[in-house]
Amino acid sequence: MGIIALVMAGGKGTRLQFEGEKPLLNVADKPMIEHVLDALRKVNKIERIVVAVSKHTPETARMMEKRFSIQILKTPGKDYVFDIQYAIKKLKLNTVLTISADLPLVTSEIIEEIIKRYERCEKPALEVAVPVKTIEKLGLIANHVFEVGGRLLAPAGINVIDGRQIDEMKLDEEVFVVDRKEVAVNVNTLENLKVAEHLLSHLT
Numbered sequence: 001m002g003i004i005a006l007v008m009a010g011g012k013g014t015r016l017q018f019e020g021e022k023p024l025l026n027v028a029d030k031p032m033i034e035h036v037l038d039a040l041r042k043v044n045k046i047e048r049i050v051v052a053v054s055k056h057t058p059e060t061a062r063m064m065e066k067r068f069s070i071q072i073l074k075t076p077g078k079d080y081v082f083d084i085q086y087a088i089k090k091l092k093l094n095t096v097l098t099i100s101a102d103l104p105l106v107t108s109e110i111i112e113e114i115i116k117r118y119e120r121c122e123k124p125a126l127e128v129a130v131p132v133k134t135i136e137k138l139g140l141i142a143n144h145v146f147e148v149g150g151r152l153l154a155p156a157g158i159n160v161i162d163g164r165q166i167d168e169m170k171l172d173e174e175v176f177v178v179d180r181k182e183v184a185v186n187v188n189t190l191e192n193l194k195v196a197e198h199l200l201s202h203l204t
Contacts, residue, residue: 002047003115003160004093005040008084009033009064009101010054010077023060023101025187028200032187033060035104037068042108045115046097052087060101084159085166093163100157104196105182114158117176124162125173129153130184138184138195148175156183 009023018025023033033051040046049070053061054077064070073090075083084098097115099106118126132142132152142154156178165171185196 002095003045004091004096005043005046005049006084006087006093006096006098007033007036007040007049007051007101008080008098008157009051009060010057010075010083011080011102012056021057021060022187023057024063025193027104027187027193027196031063032104033101036099036101036106037070039106039108039111040099043111043115045112050087050091051101052083054083084161088161088163088166096161096163098159098161100186102187103157103183103185104187105185105199106158107182110178110180110182111158114160114176114178117174118160121174121176123172123174124165124168125171126160127173127175128156128158128183129175129177130156131177131179134179134181135184138181140185140192140195143188148177151177153177157186158183 011022024031027035040049051064051070051072052075053072054075056077061072064072073087075086088096114128132145132154135142135154145152145154181199185192187193187196
């Protein structure tokens with residue numbers, strides 16, 4: 001099954017108090033989005049990578065095309081979910097793995113594990129979630145929380161979707177809990193950045 005990876009890189013990143021574009025924020029001396037691209041490139045089942053940008057990230061778009069020769073798609077920049085739907089429909093994607101550009105700790109092994117779970121789940125969508133306890137152990141706060149089976153979870157910013165069903169009102173989905181710090185740190189604040197830098201220094 002060939003999968004298209006859709007990297008969402010259109011956010012403003014206002015909470016970071018960073019004058020540049022959020023995907024280009026340096027984490028361990030490398031733009032945050034580059035960490036994500038490095039992980040995706042090592043996954044055999046990823047057929048192609050597309051980076052979804054917006055009016056907020058023109059420098060990111062230029063870097064993707066000139067330095068990495070990666071296809072970009074300019075989205076309306078309305079909100080995260082709307083832009084995912086827009087990109088999937090615009091590009092007529094079938095199986096697509098969506099991932100936020102602010103996950104610099106993600107690894108190819110974790111992405112492969114997520115794809116394998118999607119292939120087994122027999123549902124059109126898979127949402128990756130992290131236990132809130134894992135996020136709190138890192139000294140961070142989960143902004144969006146939901147409950148499954150009495151367990152408090154937070155979205156990790158990674159999903160696998162059957163794009164052919166994107167127009168459905170609500171896709172039947174499986175929640176895949178990945179209890180790993182590598183997907184528990186979305187770099188949205190300065191505190192997140194400090195934790196990501198610290199963890200990367202110990203993982204490399």
